[in-house]
Amino acid sequence: AQSVTQLDSQVPVFEEAPVELRCNYSSSVSVYLFWYVQYPNQGLQLLLKYLSGSTLVKGINGFEAEFNKSQTSFHLRKPSVHISDTAEYFCAANSQGGSEKLVFGKGTKLTVNP
Amino acid sequence: KAGVTQTPRYLIKTRGQQVTLSCSPISGHRSVSWYQQTPGQGLQFLFEYFSETQRNKGNFPGRFSGRQFSNSRSEMNVSTLELGDSALYLCASSTTGDTDTQYFGPGTRLTVL
Numbered sequence: 001a002q003s004v005t006q007l008d009s010q011v012p013v014f015e016e017a018p019v020e021l022r023c024n025y026s027s028s029v030s031v032y033l034f035w036y037v038q039y040p041n042q043g044l045q046l047l048l049k050y051l052s053g054s055t056l057v058k059g060i061n062g063f064e065a066e067f068n069k070s071q072t073s074f075h076l077r078k079p080s081v082h083i084s085d086t087a088e089y090f091c092a093a094n095s096q097g098g099s100e101k102l103v104f105g106k107g108t109k110l111t112v113n114p
Numbered sequence: 115k116a117g118v119t120q121t122p123r124y125l126i127k128t129r130g131q132q133v134t135l136s137c138s139p140i141s142g143h144r145s146v147s148w149y150q151q152t153p154g155q156g157l158q159f160l161f162e163y164f165s166e167t168q169r170n171k172g173n174f175p176g177r178f179s180g181r182q183f184s185n186s187r188s189e190m191n192v193s194t195l196e197l198g199d200s201a202l203y204l205c206a207s208s209t210t211g212d213t214d215t216q217y218f219g220p221g222t223r224l225t226v227l
């Protein structure tokens with residue numbers, strides 16, 4: 001069965017610093033990968049997705065992620081964070097032909113401090 | 115284009131009661147999925163409906179059920195509520211549902227007392 005692991009439950013950083021949120025997945029078949037962001041008391045907003053093609057994916061709000069098949073990773077990066085990036089970030093996977101829809105990681109709480 | 119809407123946004127129920135939550139997908143989307151979000155278990159897939167048929171189901175007891183109408187709107191029902199059913203219930207819609215991007219609504223916060 002598909003599983004997604006987010007290695008850090010909390011990541012504190014200072015404003016304008018770079019950040020990387022780590023995500024690893026397990027799958028023996030083709031997989032589609034997503035990053036979502038959740039602000040307090042809101043639903044999930046799609047940041048970016050990898051379906052196929054270029055392994056470097058650019059998303060909204062200056063975020064990007066790199067798909068690494070050999071390391072089964074899909075880490076999210078931003079070169080310079082803002083206070084407004086404080087939120088919870090979820091990595092998710094959807095296997096081709098899988099019976100479940102999205103399988104989510106446990107989430108990473110990003111806190112950007114001034 | 116309007117996003118996914120969910121009603122109500124907040125609900126308070128007592129143990130043993132039942133509850134119905136509603137989800138209106140993005141116009142043109144035919145797939146609706148439901149997820150439960152709790153601090154302990156995170157985000158878990160409940161079920162997916164496509165063209166009024168349940169296409170996928172997660173690992174939840176039969177107390178959790180759903181349906182989809184011809185206009186793609188969906189409802190989920192939880193009977194005989196338990197304290198552990200307190201959660202944020204998220205609905206997501208997509209066009210065909212297979213590997214399409216899912217767009218989420220704001221959720222319904224259910225509190226069971």
